[in-house]
Amino acid sequence: MGIGCGKHYIIMTNRPKDPGLKVTYYIRKYLEERGAACIICADNETEEQIRLKEGGDTYRSDCMIVLGGDGTMLKAARETAASGIPLLGVNLGTVGYLAEVEPLALDLALEKLLREEYTIEERMMLSGRVLREDGSGETAQVHALNDVTITRRGPLQIIQFRIWVNGQVLNSYGADGIVIATPTGSTGYNMSAGGPIVEPGASLILLTPICPHTLNTRSIILRAEDEVVVEIGERQSGQEQEVEVNFDGSRCLILKSGDRLKVTRSDKTTSIMKLSELSFLERLHRKMSE
Structure with missing residues (x-):
């Protein structure tokens, strides 16, 4: 059994920031090859539509992987507020305070995700x-x-x-x-x-x-x-x-x-998944130095 066996993920994508869904499909392929199940939400679907797509309210995602910038993360936060699904942001935007994963570190982030090497922060x-x-x-x-x-x-x-x-x-x-x-x-x-x-x-x-x-x-x-x-x-x-x-x-x-x-x-509350060990102050310093 692979490390991703039995895990379910939703990939929510800001389509203009991922032309042709290149990064989206890469993530799905990476996760499915390791035994995980994925669905893609790239056309402004709501959480209710996602559940219907899966055949009812029983579908439960282990994580929503959000591709875009902080605006896409905020949209995801609104749509998952009732369910409590944790969010992992992949920054395809500019500043990216909420979306912590940069594209160059994507493989490492996905590996950590599958191995459950993360913490979850509850944001008010x-x-x-x-x-x-x-x-x-x-x-x-x-x-x-x-x-x-x-x-x-x-x-x-x-x-x-x-x-x-x-x-x-x-x-x-x-x-x-x-x-x-x-x-x-x-x-x-x-x-x-x-x-x-x-x-x-x-x-x-x-x-x-x-x-x-x-x-x-x-x-x-x-x-x-x-x-x-x-x-x-x-x-x-x-x-x-x-x-x-x-x-x-x-x-x-x-x-x-x-x-x-x-x-x-x-x-x-919004559950934000954290893979990095960098503190908020370290991330803030990096962002302000860019």
């Missing part, structure tokens, strides 16, 4: 709901591994925010937007907006304004258990403001003046 996620000012109720819950961001929509005007934490008013200010991030998301939009970089295994919530129109507004670090509510104000002219809320840069909701976004720690 955020959960967001929109509370409508018109009384129409809350939207469905949406989960995010990296961040929930509010950005302007339409004319280039300042967004007026009012922020509560655990029911108490924290601050009010005008800005181009706000990032509510997890430690995993600290190296994403949060970092670009000037927020701190945090070890991804930590448990906390980051609030970082995007281009704040004041001199005394900085990032704020909160407990993971805190509840954050952001209310959208009116434009300075008194007209209704319209903004976008994005979950991991993908799922988009529209908010208007008076609407509130409630963000808390999600009851879901």
Whole structure:
């Protein structure tokens, strides 16, 4: 019996980053030759479609191998949040903080995977709901591994925010937007907006304004258990403001003046498979030196 006998893998591929699925087919061939079973998901299939493809809900993958960049990893995280399937990222993108395996080290990574020479990190996620000012109720819950961001929509005007934490008013200010991030998301939009970089295994919530129109507004670090509510104000002219809320840069909701976004720690987590013994600080140093 081979070392991969009885193991099942899903290969999720960002097709534009793997033209002709060259790397995808290579991974499948490598794993199947060693006794493992693989299915390929390269056409934006959801996890439910993957299960149906396998003939029902009983199919259980040992790992989802994600080919692309961090954006593809975030998509995979959303689709596996309910199942807890661990993710292994192969970086076919640029920076790749989440996708740790580089193409030149692919064979070694697959060998470690088959031999179960890895650790699994549980990363916290955020959960967001929109509370409508018109009384129409809350939207469905949406989960995010990296961040929930509010950005302007339409004319280039300042967004007026009012922020509560655990029911108490924290601050009010005008800005181009706000990032509510997890430690995993600290190296994403949060970092670009000037927020701190945090070890991804930590448990906390980051609030970082995007281009704040004041001199005394900085990032704020909160407990993971805190509840954050952001209310959208009116434009300075008194007209209704319209903004976008994005979950991991993908799922988009529209908010208007008076609407509130409630963000808390999600009851879901993302399982990230780690093959390398490099620490977060070592990986961070390498990425920043590239």
